[in-house]
Amino acid sequence: QVQLAESGGGLVQVGGSLKLSCVGSGRTFATDAMGWFRQAPGKSREIIATIESTDGSTFYAASVKGRFTISRDNAKNTVYLQMNRLQPEDTAVYYCANGDRQSALLRGTLQYWGQGTRVTVSA
Numbered sequence: 001q002v003q004l005a006e007s008g009g010g011l012v013q014v015g016g017s018l019k020l021s022c023v024g025s026g027r028t029f030a031t032d033a034m035g036w037f038r039q040a041p042g043k044s045r046e047i048i049a050t051i052e053s054t055d056g057s058t059f060y061a062a063s064v065k066g067r068f069t070i071s072r073d074n075a076k077n078t079v080y081l082q083m084n085r086l087q088p089e090d091t092a093v094y095y096c097a098n099g100d101r102q103s104a105l106l107r108g109t110l111q112y113w114g115q116g117t118r119v120t121v122s123a
Helices: 102-106
Strands: 003-007 010-013 018-025 033-039 046-051 058-060 068-073 078-083 092-099 117-122
Touching: 003 092, 018 033, 018 092, 018 117, 033 068, 033 078, 033 102, 046 068, 046 078, 046 102, 058 068, 078 092, 092 102
Parallel strands: 010 117
Antiparallel strands: 003 018, 018 078, 033 046, 033 092, 046 058, 068 078, 092 117
16 A cells, blocks of 8 residues: 655754654655655644655755755655754654645645654753
8 A cells, every 4th residue: 555654753852863764655756746744732734844856956944944854765765854953842743745746735735644753852
């Protein structure tokens, strides 16, 4: 079956780093725009980063710009999120998703998404 699976979350101190991975299975996601979003208790879902399928161009939410980097390895059917200088406000469950276009992802129009991986940033 077609699915996405996130991993790499955990507990990290303020200022630390984590690298999340999202592996697709069932079909290639090489032609899809990919994105990461997060959900914290009491807060709305937030799209934090997207990447194009063709030229690799990226978009970042203001809350993570300069700290997070999205990348992809199509040979591994995988997208990554490198997170640096983590803050307590980054605590959330992180999900990856695919879409036809980055603009669709940014509007919250997703095709597939995974079960999420939890990131907790402690003071």
